[in-house]
Amino acid sequence: MIKTYVLEIESHSELLSSLRAFCSQHNITDEQQTLIQAFTCLTQKTAVAGIISAIQTVLPNAKIIGTSTGSWIAGQRYSSQHTILQFCVFEHSQVKTLLIPICQDNLSELAKLIDQRLVSENTRLMLLFSSPSIQQAGFLLDELCLLNPDVVLAGGYSSQGSTSEPPLQFTEHGIADQGIVLASISSSQLYLFNKYAFGWNGIGKQLTLTSVQYNRVFTIDHQPAQDIYAKYLGAEVAACLSTAMADFPLYQIQNGVTLSRNPRIFHADGSITFDGKLLENSKVQFAFSDLPNIAKESRYLLSQLPLAHAEAAFIYSCAGRLDYLKENVQSELEIFQDHPNIAGFFSYGEFFHHKQSAHILGHTLTCLLMSESAPLSMQKPIEKWKLQTNLQQSGLYHLFRTTSNELDQVNNSLQDEINRQTKTIYDQLYFKKLTGLPNRNHLLRDLTYNQDFFPRHLAILDILSFSAINDFYGIDTGDHVLNKVAARIQNQVPVTTTPSYRLYHLTGGQYALAATNHIQETTFTDTINDVLDDFKHADIEVRQDRFSIQFCTGISSRPEKWQENATPLLTRADKALIQARKEHSSIVFYHKDLPILQEMESNQIMTKKVKRAIQNDQLWVQYQPIYHANNNTISHFECLIRLFDEESKVVPPNEFIHVAQKANLYPEITKKVLTEAVKMIKSTAHSFAVNLSAHDFTNSDTLNYIDSILADRSIAQRLIFEIVETESMGDYELVRAFQKRIALAGASLAVDDFGSGYSNYSHLAHLGAGHLKIDGSLIKECHLDPLILDIVESIVTFSKKIGVKTVAEYVCNVELAQICRRLKIDYLQGYYLSPPVSEADLLRLLSSQALRL
Structure with missing residues (x-):
């Protein structure tokens, strides 16, 4: 057994x-x-x-x-x-x-x-x-x-x-x-x-592989393989094959085994290399799948x-x-x-x-x-x-097979059948199967000067919190909601003699409504308002459930003189939608002074500064001492990153750290701080704390670099990793695994900014942290507000019960220092005691402390 x-x-x-x-x-x-x-x-x-x-x-x-x-x-x-x-x-x-x-x-x-x-x-x-x-x-x-x-x-x-x-x-x-x-x-x-x-089926005429070398097909029906794709799928589809190859495999039965072969390489001689063996003189068809089934x-x-x-x-x-x-x-x-x-x-x-x-x-x-x-x-x-028979689908497949067999026998009228097959593929490329509406590909095609429908106005309507409907009620209910929303929007769109409006289903709960030159901007705006008002006054009903549907909407329009390409409409509507989400507004119109544009531009400028700083070694580290509360001697230091811009001005971390994270530059910053921390550990007898974020836990290069540092146990024992409280609690399992990882080498973990988030005491009790930094926003207000003082006191009491040392940040005057000592906080940090200092000042500070002792 x-x-x-x-x-x-x-x-x-x-x-x-x-x-x-x-x-x-x-x-x-x-x-x-x-x-x-x-x-x-x-x-x-x-x-x-x-x-x-x-x-x-x-x-x-x-x-x-x-x-x-x-x-x-x-x-x-x-x-x-x-x-x-x-x-x-x-x-x-x-x-x-x-x-x-x-x-x-x-x-x-x-x-x-x-x-x-x-x-x-x-x-x-x-x-x-x-x-x-x-x-x-x-x-x-x-x-x-x-x-x-x-x-x-x-x-x-x-x-x-x-x-x-x-x-x-x-x-x-x-x-x-x-x-x-x-x-x-x-x-x-x-x-x-x-x-x-498997689940794929052959569709259309059976084709013969007339020249094959293992998996490279030179000719099908004595024509270059790429020409056959263009002939039966259409030139437009054939042009997209390099990016959508997996959607158009060949279907074949070999020795009783049904299989598909994906095109992999399109050669200059018109041949195609597929991902598996194909037999010369064997029959193939194009493969077709019904995804839901x-x-x-x-x-x-x-x-x-x-x-x-x-x-x-x-x-x-x-x-x-x-x-x-x-x-x-x-x-x-x-x-x-x-x-x-x-x-x-x-x-x-x-x-x-x-x-x-x-x-x-x-x-x-x-x-x-x-x-x-x-x-x-x-x-x-x-x-x-057992799959319930779909009569329409079953009948359609039967029609394709029977018609194709008859056409093969009499060798005529083949093109009509291919046209029907091409339409099926066209529909898959350009329409959402769920709602039957044109999809994002269709919109992009229309925006690149489609003669039949060329948009001048575009609105993107995004259902607020649609994912919650799927999460709580299930995808089936979510699909019913999407269909009903599509129908309701369509009912509000005016019917014109010449089609002037087109509704698209982009993805999930996101739709787009476009209008041509025949519609004035004010008329288009009125139509969008009518749509939004309709949903405000009536819920969507699915079975016994009712759903209140609200939208964030981004709108853009183009000047009439634009003739060749209107693709910027989509980009601008997307940006207006982002602004609408940030403002929690139902509608935002694109204009050149949108705050989100300024934010994007600012982020781009800052990204360049960060890149330049990394390349030119314009990142440097300062060290802020953390003192024992009972005797005012230095316990350890926190490493703080600083950046010089091209004008040698100091850029504060809160202006560039979040940009560096989004631009995937943050690992270089973390590595810089870790390198300097190790250098100072070797130069002094003190411990040094380094801030980490959730980005660091998911970056294998950063984790490998940390492992290489921790390999030296003498360094590891004087290295403290500070994790922001909201991130550490939100990614508890990830941080817990990291704590175990560093604890084996002798390093310790500190929770930073505790009290700024939801402060999960249960997680904190099992996180294995050695230090807890009470958020500075609480410390600097505790002498002004008794309630905040009670909160700080409760954090200290709980920390002592679980054996975690506490650190007070933002200690900026003698009164706060006295309060922290009275509350029995273990360590103090802030400008009252010392600002962040350079490496040279740090060494002088340690020297003066040694003389006092």
Whole structure:
């Protein structure tokens, strides 16, 4: 019997202890035959090496096969963060693994090597994870099938998220980024069952691949492949293929396996390279999918899997399927909700074995089931997952197939059918399926001087807090609301002899209404006001629920002399909408003096200043001493960043930090402060505090730099990381993980500006902070307002109960200092004691203090 378990690793710094506890909990020992599949969103070899090392420490004899991925799967869950480990403990099977760092040119010899190393008489299964840079992996699969046609092959190409790092493949033997890893499972009583879900259908005329070299198609029906795309999809669609290739794959059935092939490279000679093998003289069609029904069809198909009898199961699905289905992926995986130990990953192509041959699939979800106890066979499908027949859709598909077959037979009237297919694709590109309204692509086309409808006025209407409707009432209710809102807006739009208005559905709860030159600006404004008034006086009703709909609206108009391109209308309306949101206004008209424009311009100027300061080393650090309240001696220093502009003027942090964060320049600033802090720790006997933000916790380079600093324990013990209270409480789990990370090295955590946010005492009690800085806005007012004084006193009392030292900021006079001492605050900071000082002044300050002592 196979026993399967899944461990999610959220904190890699605690991996070793987590593994030991997990293995102890599930009685996993090193004497057992164990295969561990590792699917990680990490992209750095050092981090992956840490995973391998931890596993080998706890289970030295375990076999490991792993890959990086943009997202992993565990039961119904999937995530683009952390790592999961799937443990398969076999009773009767033997496991071998093999790492091939670089794929050889001679794939026949490589297949023989793999056969010698991994395959025995009882080998039933071979798992294979390959670098996507190995374009000829299909050849290798073919060669392996020739050598061992009854050995089931499964796995896929490694994938990656937003990182530019190459995907990784690894076993217990090492790590590769341009290689292949394999695992074989051998047993005389291992039973396998595999299946895949697809959901695309062929549509239109069957075409013949007349000249092919593996996956590069030169001609289709004896015409250049790119010309066929332009002919049947239209020149406008063909021109967009380089950015929308995944939407227009070819559909083919190979050896009983239905698959799609995405165009990948468009060559100058008119040929197209696809993402998998295609057979010369074989038939293909263009592939078409009904997005809402793919997940439903998949669940019904997968409900035939003998999940209840399987002892282990692997899922290898397509990253393209995830991108295409988006939130519908969660619905598709619902079939696995009672099987959390099923695990796998989203790949760049799935390997599937059928009738003694292997295929590289795309857009699929493949599932492999195993048992050592009894054979596995297909179950009756579960009726609740059965897709309800859509008569209109079913009839449409039947019409396409029948008509195409008849036209193929008589070889005439083909163009009419292609026109209908092109319209379907056109509708997908330019219309929202939910509301049937033109979409953003349609608006952009109209704005680039569409002869039929050329807008002069544009309003963007954004439903306030529409996401809350989806969150509380569900997407289905949200969709009903969107349809009713669209109909209500349309009813308020005047009907003219020549179409002068057009309503668009841009995204979610956002619509746009455009009008042509025939409509005066005042008339257009009146129409928008009529729309808004209509929603103010009547709610939207969906079943028994009522929804009060309010909008923020941005409006822009262009002069009549604009003739060639009106795209700036959209940009300006967007900016007016941003201003409306900031002002909480129902309508804002675009004009050149909009505050948001000034803010954007100011941000651009400041961004240039920050970039220049980083490049020219015009960032510098000052140090403000923090004193012991009981004896006025210096306890430690806070590092404060300063910036010189091109005129050598000092720019305060509150003017450039938020800009640096938005412009992704903040990591350089953090690194500068950390570098200077380390320098001062080495030069003095004091501790130094550095401010961090939520941006730092999500930046791998910053975290790696911190780790490199913390490697020197003598420095780490005098390093304090200050986290703003609102950020630390809002990202509690993230900060808690960071606290544990730095605590291992001896560094400490301080909560900054406590009292400025919602002040979550419960989180604070478990955060592990050593210091708490009471927000300066409370300190500087506590001698004026008894209520604020009570608040400060309560913070101090609570901090003492949980063993956290308190720091008072903004101590600017003797009265405040006396109050803080009376409240038994531990440390004082502020201009009354000392302003921030330069490095030279800091050293003089320490020298004078030493003389006084």
